[in-house]
Amino acid sequence: MNGNSSDKARKIAKESLDKLANDLEAGKSEALKQYLATMSRFHRYSWNNVLLISSQNPQATHVAGFHAWHDLGRSVRKGEKGIMILAPMVVKGDQQDPDKELKARGRLVGFRTAYVFDIAQTDGRPLPAFAQTTGDPKEYTDELKRIATARGVAIEYDASIAPALGMSSGGRIRLMPDLPKAEEFAVLAHELAHEAMHHDKSVERLPKVVRETQAEAVAFVVSHAVGLETNHAAADYIALYNGDKKTLIESLAKIQETSAKILEELLPEHTRADGQSHTPSSPSSPSATPLQDLASVSSDLPAHPDPLPEQISLDR
Numbered sequence: 217m218n219g220n221s222s223d224k225a226r227k228i229a230k231e232s233l234d235k236l237a238n239d240l241e242a243g244k245s246e247a248l249k250q251y252l253a254t255m256s257r258f259h260r261y262s263w264n265n266v267l268l269i270s271s272q273n274p275q276a277t278h279v280a281g282f283h284a285w286h287d288l289g290r291s292v293r294k295g296e297k298g299i300m301i302l303a304p305m306v307v308k309g310d311q312q313d314p315d316k317e318l319k320a321r322g323r324l325v326g327f328r329t330a331y332v333f334d335i336a337q338t339d340g341r342p343l344p345a346f347a348q349t350t351g352d353p354k355e356y357t358d359e360l361k362r363i364a365t366a367r368g369v370a371i372e373y374d375a376s377i378a379p380a381l382g383m384s385s386g387g388r389i390r391l392m393p394d395l396p397k398a399e400e401f402a403v404l405a406h407e408l409a410h411e412a413m414h415h416d417k418s419v420e421r422l423p424k425v426v427r428e429t430q431a432e433a434v435a436f437v438v439s440h441a442v443g444l445e446t447n448h449a450a451a452d453y454i455a456l457y458n459g460d461k462k463t464l465i466e467s468l469a470k471i472q473e474t475s476a477k478i479l480e481e482l483l484p485e486h487t488r489a490d491g492q493s494h495t496p497s498s499p500s501s502p503s504a505t506p507l508q509d510l511a512s513v514s515s516d517l518p519a520h521p522d523p524l525p526e527q528i529s530l531d532r
């Protein structure tokens with residue numbers, strides 16, 4: 217263990233985290249707002265219908281009815297066969313009904329068959345895309361894989377994890393094949409962070425929002441350090457899980473430590489203490505403290521009100 221080396225890696229991590237905190241403070245990006253608005257128009261299907269849909273079209277990702285697609289600026293191609301689902305038939309509540317709730321909700325009288333179509337069966341305006349990490353990770357993807365392997369984590373490519381891009385299950389990371397290079401790197405860093413932080417059975421499992429914020433913040437730091445353009449992707453991902461600046465700040469030490477450990481292995485030449493120590497390590501550096509200020513933010517801020525729409529699955 218080299219204390220100085222670790223200090224330097226921590227400093228790199230901290231500088232990136234300042235940026236991420238600013239992004240999170242700015243709130244949801246326009247792109248994310250549009251994305252959420254669109255996704256909220258996809259119906260959430262019952263478990264029975266999810267099974268019906270996947271048995272008829274295992275590749276389906278976004279399904280909606282003929283008219284719903286039209287409203288989203290897309291049309292179902294001629295000759296496409298619909299996916300059958302069961303739609304509930306509800307009659308308006310009887311005005312005399314003493315059960316107020318039932319009156320408002322209506323009464324289920326049965327099911328009828330209805331048809332939906334997957335996005336792949338439609339043409340038209342693209343759905344709003346989620347922000348992505350871009351750039352060229354060069355040899356660092358292989359380096360990151362090597363680090364994972366050295367930690368006893370197997371890496372596999374598996375298309376069946378869709379719609380997730382990556383999955384970490386303790387000793388095993390699965391990645392979606394054929395991701396763009398920069399995305400693959402960012403997803404791998406995210407899963408490696410889950411491996412490092414979230415599979416210790418002896419500690420209580422953290423809430424999902426915290427786990428996703430921690431993993432994505434580590435991915436952000438590591439991606440940034442190898443020169444990738446992280447855009448708004450990490451902040452949007454965290455916001456999607458209703459994480460915010462406060463969530464980030466509360467986990468700062470853990471995020472910094474986990475990122476620093478990866479960076480020490482990934483960028484030994486940058487994190488070594490000897491050699492180029494031109495960076496002023498003096499306390500006079502004026503821009504070095506925003507996160508320390510943030511750390512004093514009171515912890516009784518209200519929880520984020522919006523629940524995560526269930527049909528959105530960008531899990532990684």
Ligand SMILES: [Zn+2]
Pocket residue numbers: 406410427428431531532
């Ligand atoms: Zn994750």
